[in-house]
Amino acid sequence: MRTITRRTAVFGATALTIALAVTGCSKASTGDSPSGSGTGGGSKNLNIVFIPKNLGNPYFDASDAGGKTAVEELGGKYSQVGPQTASPDAQVQYINTAAQQHASAIVISANDPKAIGDALTQAKESGTKVVTFDSDTDPQYRDIFVNQASPEGIAKAQVDGIAKQIGDKGEIAILSAAANATNQNAWIALMKKDLAADHPNVKLVDTVYGNDDDQTSFDKTAALLQTHPNLKGIISPTTVGVAAAARYLSTSDKKGKVALTGLGTPNQMKEYVKDGTVKEFYLWNPSDLGYLAAYAAAALADGSITGKEGDSFKAGKLGDYKVGANGEVLLGDPTAFNSSNIDQFNF
Amino acid sequence: MTTTTAQNPTPVGSGARTQYRAYAHPWWRRLLLTREAAVIALVVIVAMWAYSNVPYFGETDTLKYLLLDSTTILLIALPMTLVIVTGEIDLSVASVVGLSSATMGLLHEHGTGMALACVISLLVGVVCGAFNGFLVGYVGLPSLAVTIGTLALYRGIAVGLLGTTAVTDFPKDWTSKASEVIGSSGIPVVMVPFAVLAIVFVLLLHFTPFGRGVYDIGLSTEAATFSGVSAKRTKLVLFVLTGAVSALAGIYFTLRYGSARGDNANGLELQVIAAVLLGGVSIFGGRGRLPGVIAGVLLIGVLSSALRLQGVTVNVISIIIGLLLVVSVISTPVLARVSDLVARRRRARRASSVPQSVVPQ
DSSP: OHHHHHHHHHHHHHHHHHHHHHHTTOOOOOOSOOOTTSSSOOGGGOEEEEEOSSSSOHHHHHHHHHHHHHHHHTTOEEEEOOOSSOOHHHHHHHHHHHHHTTOSEEEEOOSSTTTTHHHHHHHHHTTOEEEEESSOOOGGGOSEEEESOOHHHHHHHHHHHHHHHTTTOEEEEEEESOTTOHHHHHHHHHHHHHHHHHOTTEEEEEEEEOTTOHHHHHHHHHHHHHHOTTEEEEEEOSHHHHHHHHHHHHHSTTTTTSEEEEBOOHHHHHHHHHTTSOSEEEEOOHHHHHHHHHHHHHHHHTTSOOSOTTOEEEOGGGOEEEOOGGGEEEOOSOEEEETTTGGGOOO | OOOOOTTOOOEESOTTOOEEGGGSSOHHHHHHSSHHHHHHHHHHHHHHHHHHHSTTTTSHHHHHHHHHHHHHHHHHHHHHHHHHHTTOOOTTHHHHHHHHHHHHHHHHHTTOOHHHHHHHHHHHHHHHHHHHHIIIIISOOOHHHHHHHHHHHHHHHHHHHHTTOOBOOOOHHHHHHHTOBSTTSOOBTTHHHHHHHHHHHHHHHHSSHHHHHHHHHHHOHHHHHHTTOOHHHHHHHHHHHHHHHHHHHHHHHHHHHTOBOTTTTTTHHHHHHHHHHHTTOOTTSSOOOHHHHHHHHHHHHHHHHHHHHTTOOHHHHHHHHHHHHHHHHHHHHHHHHHHHHHHHHHHHHHHHHHHHHHSOO
16 A cells, blocks of 8 residues: 555656656747738748648548648648547537648638637637538638539439430439438429420429338339339439449349449449449549639638639649639539549549 | 545454444545545646646636537536445436437427526436436346436437437527636636536546445445445435536527537447546446546546647547556556555464464464
8 A cells, every 4th residue: 555655646746746857838930920810821831721621531532632742832730630430519629720820721621600600700700701612600600611513413414414315315213312402402403393394205203212221122123123124214303312323233134224323432433434324424623622622722811812712823733713602612514433444543 | 555534443453452344544544645635646746747738728718619619528426426336327318418408499499488498408318317227226236227318318318309400599598608617717607507406417427325224235235234224215316416506508509509419429428427427437436536527527638638738639639548547447446456465464364473473482
């Protein structure tokens, strides 16, 4: 008993001595002077913090890699921080940290449109610019939202794609996610409009819902092919659905006869593009998205734009962009992925 | 082991000189050389190191954000400590946070006044806790199994109530209070109710017969029952307290982020339990003190805040905190083993010397 107590005492005394020696009780220096409210700074002090929904997510690894390229082109300091799981309260801590460090700008994909609002407002008050990408917050919390694609662009790319693949004639069907998914239904409505206007001979015969579940989507694809023997093509505007449909088609005798397209990720779709089940599918390029967001953030930080409608800025290799209504910047049309380019992507 | 508990009268020494282990040392030694004191010292050391070595750590904002982020865990850790001291556990706390948050959101959406919504959310927490407490105390089921069940149950109800939507239009004067600061001190206003609760819980655990009973149950439920402590009632009361405080934390969480969601505070229960164990509470019950637990929560908060400001990535922060927890848990049996070994050796020495003097010449 006594030995331990003595040992503890010795340990305590040593620890305290070390602590006092190490600290000397002087506040840590905060490096160079804070970049102020964005008017000063310049590219020398550019410091952009990327906060994805969560770390270890291939999609955000791709987008943040694009951001890194852009920040390095501008000669600034890039960092990527974020929570392990995609929850708003965990993101708040990283926003606070970036604000304390007086980062020039935060580029964030929001886990909640409102819950991180106060933290972003405080960051803005301390001079940090806020750019959202991928998932927006309510407009008053950020300076600019970099939108990956407009609903019109997404719908049109898929409709034109399937029409091209089936010779602009015949029956098609849609394999969607959940029946009440807002974005899916908006896209489907726009697709119907595009079909009626531009492709009168392509007939949408059925819309089924796979609930973004792999097995359900797989079964629904099988059912679609049975109930509609003349089906020429399937559009699946969801990454889960398009991968499950491709998996079914690749082993069925309809492979190569029924065209399939939709929104998919290259890693999931690579094998089906290579084995000929899928000719072409679409998605925005997350790397370009991060790249554009970083340039928007830099333009805000050096004061050349304020995020109001009509502002324009240069985004390196992507060219010139204009800020639209509600402080939105649109990346552009979705990227088409096919056998010629799919190996260049990893997300 | 230097941690000593007054209700654990282990006689040391032999013969006429019976000495209680708890009182074997002067008061200052009993106060300073404890596990709790070690955790508190560690908080001070880490904070001092960060103050002088981590840029921006010395600003008042750090203290504000650190305390704001820790408040939910600080609150729930108070009743959780009592529950774990009895040898039980409550894994459903984070789900109760989510359920009270969802309840509040739903009521607000339907036009109920904020004050009434808060009261009803608190009552929901009380009911959740009472259900746990009834199953554990009166039905006699193991708390681990019961609260794993209610973890899923309460979370399911919470997500079911609001679906995937979030209620966000809470009145500004309520939400701004949740992150308001006292003057320019950097200490959030919410620390005041926490301090009151902390004092109440410290008094309850360390200075009342009820608190003694809590330790007795943790050391031996049977002995406690025979000495007149009602284990059933105590456990029910503790689970109700845990439910109520978790619901309170849920209300705070909702106001702080201005967002009521069914999946709020998902996974928080493990952070709470980690902090309680880091603060020196034994998972087997019967040992631990509240000041240590509060220091445990702050240690995790200070450490992760400093590391974040240093730009350390979240995975590394998790690894460091995980290792700290493992080391702290391992240190208890290791120190006990060493102390046991030393005591045995001393006894052996005494045993070999005593007979010689007794043997008649």
